[in-house]
Amino acid sequence: xERIPILRxxxxxLVTIQVDMxxxxxxxxxxxxxxxxxxxxxxxxxxxxxxxxxxxxFIGRMISTISGVARIMDAETVVxxxxxxxxxTLVELGLTLPGVSTALDVxxxxxxxxxxxxxx
Amino acid sequence: xxxxxxxxxxxxxxxxxxxxxxxxxxMEANTSQAALKAGELQQQMTEFLRLFVRGVEAGxxxxxxxxxxxEMRHFLEKLSYNWAVMGVDSQETxxxxxxxxxxxxxxxxxxxxxxxxxxxxxxxxxSEFIDVLAMHTISTFQKSREAVIxxxxxxxxxxxxxxxxxxxxxLALPMIGTLDSQRTQVVMESLLQRIVDTGSQIAIIDIIxxxxxDTLVAQHLLKTVTAIRLMGADCxxxxxxxxxxxxxxxxGLDLQGIxxxxxxxxxxxxxxxxxxxxxxxxx
Numbered sequence: 005x006e007r008i009p010i011l012r013x014x015x016x017x018l019v020t021i022q023v024d025m026x027x028x029x030x031x032x033x034x035x036x037x038x039x040x041x042x043x044x045x046x047x048x049x050x051x052x053x054x055x056x057x058x059x060x061x062f063i064g065r066m067i068s069t070i071s072g073v074a075r076i077m078d079a080e081t082v083v084x085x086x087x088x089x090x091x092x093t094l095v096e097l098g099l100t101l102p103g104v105s106t107a108l109d110v111x112x113x114x115x116x117x118x119x120x121x122x123x124x
Numbered sequence: 125x126x127x128x129x130x131x132x133x134x135x136x137x138x139x140x141x142x143x144x145x146x147x148x149x150x151m152e153a154n155t156s157q158a159a160l161k162a163g164e165l166q167q168q169m170t171e172f173l174r175l176f177v178r179g180v181e182a183g184x185x186x187x188x189x190x191x192x193x194x195e196m197r198h199f200l201e202k203l204s205y206n207w208a209v210m211g212v213d214s215q216e217t218x219x220x221x222x223x224x225x226x227x228x229x230x231x232x233x234x235x236x237x238x239x240x241x242x243x244x245x246x247x248x249x250x251s252e253f254i255d256v257l258a259m260h261t262i263s264t265f266q267k268s269r270e271a272v273i274x275x276x277x278x279x280x281x282x283x284x285x286x287x288x289x290x291x292x293x294x295l296a297l298p299m300i301g302t303l304d305s306q307r308t309q310v311v312m313e314s315l316l317q318r319i320v321d322t323g324s325q326i327a328i329i330d331i332i333x334x335x336x337x338d339t340l341v342a343q344h345l346l347k348t349v350t351a352i353r354l355m356g357a358d359c360x361x362x363x364x365x366x367x368x369x370x371x372x373x374x375x376g377l378d379l380q381g382i383x384x385x386x387x388x389x390x391x392x393x394x395x396x397x398x399x400x401x402x403x404x405x406x407x
Contacts, residue, residue, distance in 0.1 A: 084356060088316030091351040092309075106356035108323055113356070 008033045010040050016048040016117055017041065017079075018110075022055045030066040037070055041077045048117040049074050052110055054085025064099035071104045080120050081105065084113035127183045128253075132246045135235045136228070137177050144173050146227035151220070168203060175199055176224075176257075184249075185256045200261045208268035217265050221258040225251060285311045287318040294395045295324045296388065298363075300333030308344035312351055319357050326395040327352055330388050332363030342377045349382050358398070359383070362391035 006029060011018040017040055019033070037049065051067070071081040084107045094101065105120075107113035128136075136143070147169060175196040179185060182192035207217050228250055236243040285307070290296045297315050301307070319327060329348065334341065345361065352359040362385040364372075372379065385391040396403060 083354075086355045088313060088320060088351075088355065091316060091354040092312060094354055095347045095351045100350045101354060106354055108319070108325065108356040112325070 006032075007036065010036055012040075012044055012046070015046055015121070016050055016114070017044065017046045018050050018052070020052040020055075024058065025056065025063050025066075027062055030063055034066060034070055034073070038073050038077070041074060041079050046079050047121055048080045048082070050110065050113050050117060051081065051083050052085050052113075053083060053090070054087065054109070057087050057089060059090050059093055061097050061099065064094050064097060064101070067104060068099070068101055071101070075103070080117055082107055082113040082116055084108065084110055126249055128180050128249050129242070129246055131236075132232065132250070133177075133180050135231065136180060139231055140173060140177055143227050143231060144170060146230065147173070147224055150223050150226055171199060172196075172203075172221075173224075176253075180250075180253065185253055188256065188260055196257070197260065200257065201264045204261045204265035205268040208265050208272060214262060214265055214269075218258055218262055221254060221261055225254055228254075281307065281310055285314050287315055289322060289324070290328070290392055291396065291399075291401070293323070293325045293399055294328065294392070295319065295322065295326070296328040296330060296392075298330045298333060298388075302336070303334060303341045303344050305340075305344070308348065312348045315348070316351060316355060319352065319355055324357060326358045326360065326398060328360045328362055328388065328391045328395060330363040330391070331361060331368070332365065332388070334368075337368050337371055337377075339375060339377060342372065342375075342379065346379070346382070360385060360391045360394060362386070362388045 006023070008019060008021060008023070008029065010033075011020075017037070019037065021033075023029070040046070041049065049070070051070070053067075056063075067083060071083075074081045082105045083101070086106065105116060107116050148166060151165070151169070179193045179196050185193045185196070188194070188197040204217060229247060232243060232247055232250070236246065285297070285299075288296050288298070295315070295318055297311065299311065303311075315327060315329075318324070329345070331337070331345070337345075349359045349361070360383045361379075364384050364386060383394070385394065393403075
């Protein structure tokens with residue numbers, strides 16, 4: 005079965021979405037990520053969606069949910085590299101993802117996570 | 125539509141030169157074709173008359189779609205397009221063709237003046253032909269004008285949304301004019317694209333040039349700011365004039381979580397501070 009790889013980098017988890025997301029894949033990712041956070045006691049999750057050029061409300065909600073789940077398990081979520089078209093679509097759908105941190109690219113996202121960790 | 129009698133066709137063909145001279149004289153006396161060069165106009169009249177005579181030889185123009193008349197149609201379409209672009213008005217364009225009526229009538233009167241019935245009948249047919257041509261010209265002229273206006277509107281839309289780079293990682297968008305849905309869309313797209321292209325962390329939207337802010341405009345601003353945040357950049361709104369600030373409060377608009385500044389300088393100072401830069405006096 006198709007899966008999205010979850011990479012571990014120190015105390016952070018790195019997820020790079022490089023295929024078209026369909027609903028089942030999103031649900032699998034959600035479950036896998038929750039398991040991995042618990043297994044590795046990660047403090048931060050970085051989701052790179054720069055290759056994602058289409059979203060629907062389901063995927064939008066998935067991002068929200070992942071962030072919520074991670075927060076309960078004491079991990080920060082940062083979404084990086086959102087494409088303009090995706091951002092506009094989400095805004096038009098009314099999904100403003102409150103509480104989800106964002107950054108322009110992976111490097112800035114990592115820095116953001118590190119500062120958060122340092123502060124905590 | 126009936127065809128012209130061959131006698132009339134012959135008369136038109138034989139007196140072709142005279143017709144052109146009379147027509148040119150009329151044009152010169154009646155209209156002020158300021159936008160058109162005399163030589164160019166003369167050339168177009170000659171061409172028009174040539175095609176006209178060729179057309180009448182073949183028969184009635186009908187809808188101008190077929191046969192001998194199609195070349196005339198192309199000629200008229202090109203002419204009205206060019207004139208529309210040059211800014212000649214519709215009246216002058218129509219007058220160009222209608223003014224042919226008088227010289228033709230003078231000619232027919234001289235040739236067939238003593239056969240009243242035949243003269244009137246032929247005059248009517250010629251007049252109908254010219255009407256068809258003029259009608260087609262005007263409708264093409266109108267279409268060309270509309271195309272020009274549409275293109276200008278699009279250009280205006282593009283022109284009015286320049287995204288400027290103020291500093292490394294700081295973009296500014298001076299908004300000028302009323303914000304409607306279509307413009308917001310264009311503005312949002314170009315700003316977001318620039319943010320991706322330049323990897324800028326802060327975008328400043330300056331609304332000093334926006335004449336009024338109502339609920340709709342505020343909603344558009346909110347959308348843009350949210351989209352920018354989703355991309356991972358920050359947004360500052362600057363240039364909030366006192367009246368605008370009052371309007372926003374009176375309307376009870378909630379600009380939740382949006383950083384606003386009174387002018388662009390303050391916004392830039394804040395942006396520089398956020399990126400860890402400071403500006404000092406060189407001494």
